[in-house]
Amino acid sequence: NAGVTQTPKFQVLKTGQSMTLQCAQDMNHNSMYWYRQDPGMGLRLIYYSASEGTTDKGEVPNGYNVSRLNKREFSLRLESAAPSQTSVYFCASSEISGGPSSGANVLTFGAGSRLTVL
Amino acid sequence: AQSVTQLDSHVSVSEGTPVLLRCNYSSSYSPSLFWYVQHPNKGLQLLLKYTSAATLVKGINGFEAEFKKSETSFHLTKPSAHMSDAAEYFCVVRGLTGGGNKLTFGTGTQLKVEL
Numbered sequence: 721n722a723g724v725t726q727t728p729k730f731q732v733l734k735t736g737q738s739m740t741l742q743c744a745q746d747m748n749h750n751s752m753y754w755y756r757q758d759p760g761m762g763l764r765l766i767y768y769s770a771s772e773g774t775t776d777k778g779e780v781p782n783g784y785n786v787s788r789l790n791k792r793e794f795s796l797r798l799e800s801a802a803p804s805q806t807s808v809y810f811c812a813s814s815e816i817s818g819g820p821s822s823g824a825n826v827l828t829f830g831a832g833s834r835l836t837v838l
Numbered sequence: 839a840q841s842v843t844q845l846d847s848h849v850s851v852s853e854g855t856p857v858l859l860r861c862n863y864s865s866s867y868s869p870s871l872f873w874y875v876q877h878p879n880k881g882l883q884l885l886l887k888y889t890s891a892a893t894l895v896k897g898i899n900g901f902e903a904e905f906k907k908s909e910t911s912f913h914l915t916k917p918s919a920h921m922s923d924a925a926e927y928f929c930v931v932r933g934l935t936g937g938g939n940k941l942t943f944g945t946g947t948q949l950k951v952e953l
Contacts, residue, residue: 724881730852760847760945761945762928762944762945762946762948763882763928763943764943765941810881810882812881812882826884826887827874827882827884827941829881829882829883830881831879831880831881832879832880832881838863
């Protein structure tokens with residue numbers, strides 16, 4: 721019953737360094753998401769993958785890239801980290817049932833990855 | 839466009855007293871609405887959801903919320919607060935956009951429960 725697993729939980733980077741946040745889910749969900757959480761701003765969507773093989777930009781995609789490696793895994797990459805990317809990052813997944821006008825797209829979240837860019 | 843406003847960034851209650859966390863939304867279409875809870879250093883967990891069925895929705899841990907279309911509100915309530923309820927709560931709206939479904943998160947309400 722792992723659900724959504726994110727690694728690493730904590731990371732400190734210097735400006736300009738690169739890193740990849742890993743996310744894996746074991747619920748056979750179709751959709752996966754990367755959010756960032758900043759104080760007073762709620763969660764903002766960076767990228768999402770509605771199904772295996774597809775990825776799309778969210779609200780704040782600049783400075784990030786993603787890869788939907790397979791149905792289970794969805795990684796987030798920072799190619800050249802900036803202090804503005806200091807945040808807590810959450811991966812989530814969902815099983816979209818019914819059509820867009822029915823059902824509830826309930827998200828299951830990982831525990832978060834706290835990233836500090838100096 | 840859709841949006842969600844959580845009217846209080848911080849709420850403080852005494853243990854055993856009622857909890858009210860307020861949420862207003864705007865959406866061009868019939869929305870789905872959710873409340874999530876986040877305990878310190880944890881991910882978000884679904885409390886309850888509204889998806890155009892009964893307007894009074896019951897969730898986990900004694901929480902409930904009422905969808906009021908005329909007031910565009912989806913306030914979260916609990917009759918009696920417990921210390922373990924101290925957490926941050928997020929109201930979320932899901933509606934249709936040109937690109938399909940979109941989830942919009944509120945900025946969160948920090949609930950403090952005092953003895």
